[in-house]
Every structure is written in structure tokens, then in C-alpha cells.
Amino acid sequence: NAGVTQTPKFRVLKTGQSMTLLCAQDMNHEYMYWYRQDPGMGLRLIHYSVGEGTTAKGEVPDGYNVSRLKKQNFLLGLESAAPSQTSVYFCASRGSVGEQFFGPGTRLTVL
């Protein structure tokens, strides 16, 4: 039981490049979330999903897109990366009483 995994762990992009972050969970959870964490800003919700085939915007969705084609996977895409998207990205899934299980994070730097 791996829990929540994220790939890649680190990535450096140039401004304007695109990339996709992959999140996978093996707990059969319906809800999944993408957050970004910046110093002094806490966790901010980017997008979330309440089930396969569904997505919804969170607090800071601009510049990001997501897809949930399979229940176990939640993808976060950056179509045209900007330096403001330099951050640590965390994926999470929701357990039976609302607790969240977090992945180890992806550290992204946009130059």
C-alpha cells in the first residue's frame, strides 16, 4: 500500500514550457486535491476532484489545468509555466472521515 505518490519529485522549467504532474493513490478514494505551498502562504487549493471524470476549481486555479480520467490518478498541468508558479506542489486524497493523505510533494522551479 503506497498511499499517495507524486511524480516527479523535482523539476526545473523555463518560462513558457509545459509539464504535467502526476498523482496516484491506491486507497480507492473518491476525492483528490492539488495544493501549492509557498513560504508564509500556507497551503492553497488549486483544483480538486470529487470523483472520476470530475474536476473543480479551488482558490488559485489560474494557469493550471487538471484531469481525472481514472479514479486513482489526478493530473495537474501547466500549459505555459511562469516564475510565479515556482512552488512545492502537494497532492492529497480524502479518507472516510475527511482526513487527507498527502503525497511527498513536487518541488518546481520556473526560471
Next chain:
Amino acid sequence: AQSVTQPDIHITVSEGASLELRCNYSYGATPYLFWYVQSPGQGLQLLLKYFSGDTLVQGIKGFEAEFKRSQSSFNLRKPSVHWSDAAEYFCAVGLSGGSYIPTFGRGTSLIVHP
């Protein structure tokens, strides 16, 4: 609007001393309550949770938290802190029903002196 406040940005304690981290929330109903810990370079790990029943809940790593409805608080405690407890601690609150989007506090950074 719902909110979660962790009044202390940083707390410094000596190893072996007791610890209390504060969390206050603003909700109309009794929410689900959680504490998470984040070690440097890691993701968040659930320490404990409250959703009903006994207002004193036990968690992992020797932590406990007490839900006080009258004070809208859910403070985290540990009787004797270890150097390995140095980390960032987050309080979170969620409501049952509808789209479940928990609200996180800004976090409290715990520094442990030897």
C-alpha cells in the same frame, strides 16, 4: 466565512518540556478537526482527528488534542517534546456534506532546543 487561526507562527521549547499549539476555528456547526505535521522536505502527515465523541483525542507520536466547543478551539498538546518533533504543524477543519474542501491554518513552526 469559515476560517482557521493558528495564532503562533513560531514556538520554541526545550527538549523534554511540554507543548501546546493553539488552533481556533470559525464555523457555524461542529466541524471535523485535524492536526497534521510536516517535517522539512516532506508532505503532511495526519497526527490526529476529531469528528465526534470524546473531546480528548489521542494521536500518533504521543500527541493529543482537546476539542472545546465553547472556545471553538482544538489545541494540540504533548507532555514531553523530543528533538525529532521539530516541524511545521497545521490545524485543519472540514465540514461534512457537499464538496469537501478543508480549511487549513497557516501553520506553527516548532523549534526544539536541546
